[in-house]
Amino acid sequence: MYEGIGEGIWDQSQSHAGDTQWGDYLGSVDFEDGAVSFPLKSQTTHKFMLRSDYGFVWQSIASGSLKPVQQQSPSKTVTETETPNVGDTKDNELDFSVEGQENRTVNDIKDYYYYIYQRTYHLPDDSIAKPNNIIMTDVLPYGVTVNFDENMEKDEVKEEEEGIYNSNTEDVKLFGTDGKVISLDTVGQVWVEKVTINGQKRQKITYTLSDAQITALDFNGQDFSWQIKINHDEELAVSPAFEMINEANVEFNSGKDYTWDHDTYPVKTKITPNEFDINLHKIGLEDENDTSDGISLSGAKFTLTKADGTEVETTGMMENFHFLN
Incomplete structure (x- = not known):
């Protein structure tokens, strides 16, 4: 025989933090504290009785476990x-x-x-x-x-x-x-x-x-x-x-x-690094104060060095390059 000695709080707006209290509504974190289980074996007919000394008790019957069950992987x-x-x-x-x-x-x-x-x-x-x-x-x-x-x-x-x-x-x-x-x-x-x-x-x-x-x-x-x-x-x-x-x-x-x-x-x-194109136009100036358009240096050679150490040689007057930034 199981005898309930606690107090089920059915009103969800009320606290049920007392030592012998539980939330008496499905979905409460401690709803199972007000439940009992009856193992079912091979037979198909089972007899049990529920009663209350107070003349009325809210009762429900469910097939679920009394304990939490393992969740699926998230x-x-x-x-x-x-x-x-x-x-x-x-x-x-x-x-x-x-x-x-x-x-x-x-x-x-x-x-x-x-x-x-x-x-x-x-x-x-x-x-x-x-x-x-x-x-x-x-x-x-x-x-x-x-x-x-x-x-x-x-x-x-x-x-x-x-x-x-x-x-x-x-x-x-x-x-x-x-x-x-x-x-x-x-x-x-x-x-x-x-x-x-x-x-x-x-x-x-x-x-x-x-x-x-x-x-x-x-x-x-x-x-x-x-x-x-x-x-x-x-x-x-x-x-x-x-x-x-x-x-x-x-x-x-x-x-x-x-x-x-x-x-x-x-x-x-x-x-990934952002990609962009640049144009190089090679010209020669007399000195740092020269404000002219400069002299074309189509025959000059320049070397560009990538971050990985790879070198690119340029010989034309204008060339296009693709960079990762």
């Missing part, structure tokens, strides 16, 4: 689209690893977006329980940055580490399965950390959902998502290209035996 895209995609088709036009987009660059694009999509399981068919914690981490590639307030005070617990800032930046957002923003409601949900990896200065983003955000998520078998607004350093462009490869990680954490984390597949962007 996916990642890189795009200029300013809102996440709802549905199975995802914009990913800036990823040069996609077939047919091998020559795609992010040259001269000031702001664009990473999206991390996480597929939900079904409530209550797969489980009646949501994860206790959902955490997204993303170490941005060298040269890629997200805006945040560098003047924010470091967290006291982590102040000895290289540079962790509680920024709650507006450039990292959470979207529900309906494509609408789920706002931040707790200080310290978004950390932007300065880290050094293989001698390169990079940024690490950690986004931890609050209980209110997890409650607001509709676990309906569709994707919720994070959006990271990014930009890159054009000065890193080298020939033939400077590549920026990125993947993220999503963790569902409900304690021992019910914690899983999965990486996304990497997305790849690149910048």
